[in-house]
Structure formats: structure tokens, C-alpha cells
Amino acid sequence: MSEENSEPDLVIDSDWKSQVEQEKQVAPEPAAEEAMQQMPPPSLAFLISTFYSQAMIALGVMPNPATEEKSTDLPMAKHFIDTLEMLREKTKGNTDDEENKMFDEVLHLLRMAYVGATKG
Template sequence: MSENKEEPELVVDNDWKSQVEKEKTLADEPQQAAADEPADDLTGDLPPASLAMLISTFYSQAMVALGVMENPATGEKGTDLRIAKHFIDTLEMLEEKTKGNTDEEEDKMFDEVLHLLRMAYVGAKKA
């Protein structure tokens, strides 16, 4: 009895290549739209604008003014309680003005950041 053993035919699925291309094109569309806008060399890769980003910015500036963090411009730590208080007051004002328009996450961030800054301010004032 002779068995007819044929090699299995190798089937190459090229559909996946077109699907990947299609997905890549769709993923690139928002980036392409942004690339079509005039480029501003000063912006670089910045995080999206958000309340959390604004709170973080004021927090960082206050921590620099309290001497907890190094000033990124000088690489040195220094204390300026007047400036630190200004940033804390600004965050308090921002919290008050946005009350009712923030989500749970943002409310929690305001509470935690202001608590940390107030404690650091009291500690720096006593020092």
C-alpha cells in the first residue's frame, strides 16, 4: 500500500499585515493632526493641561520656596517663606474657586497637597 504523503502547504496569512497597517494609520491620525499644527519649539513633550498638573506645579514651587526641594534653576535649596505662603494661599484660593467643579481625585489632591504644604510651612517657620 503506497501512502501519498504530501508536505503540508504553507499558508501565509497576509491579512494581519494589512490589519496592522490599518491600526497603525488610525493610531497615527491624532499625532498627524497635531503634527499639522504649527510647531512651537518651546513646548516640547509636555503633559496635558489639567487641574492636577496645576496643583502639582504650585506644590513643587512651594516646596522649593520652603527649602524642601532644590531650585531646578540653581540646584540649591533656599527658603523664602513669603513666596511659599503665596503659593499655599494661591492653592487655597484655587480650591475655593473650583469647589463643586472638581472630581473626587482632585478634591483628595487639594486636601493632601495643602496639608503637606501647611505642615512644611509650620516646620520651616519654626526653624
């Protein structure tokens, strides 16, 4: 630091990129590791249920977990329903009986809830 300037002198580490890489490779914190262990394995059923939950929140059937309040966003709900329908079409022939049944049930429930929300 120079006497005439109270600001610290800028020191440039020529190896800053490798230092950043080393910091990235540090083991995750125990809390992050625990959270990863609690996550369900990736699956089509998990993806379907995620879209289902988001659509039910948009339909005002379930409260938004961030606000704990119910609100209706019909265009968003329709988007989630349409996305599930597209996913069903794109995966046709690559799903098992259980996944097909889940698509049928979820889409039926969402369509009924959507109709109810548009009339209510």
C-alpha cells in the same frame, strides 16, 4: 552704498509686515515640536502639582532647578499655599473626588512643611 559714506543705504521694504507674518507661520523646529509632545496635558492636577513644587522650593524642601540650591523664601511659600487655597475655593463644586483628594493632601503637606520651616 554711497562713496562718501561707509554706512549701507537704508532700504525700506514696503511689504515688511507680510514678511514678518510669513516668518511667524513657519513650522516650529523639530526640537520645539518634541518638547510640546512631552508636555503633560493641561489639567487641574498639573496646575496643583506645579504650585506644590514651587511652594516646596520656596520652603527649601526641594532645590531650585535653576540653581540646584535649596533656599527658603517663606513669604513666597505662603503666597503659593494661599493661591492653592483660593483655587480650591474657586473650583469648589467643579472638581472630582481625585482632584479634591489631591487638594487635601497637597495643602496638608504644604501647611506642615510651612510650620516646620517657620520653627526651624
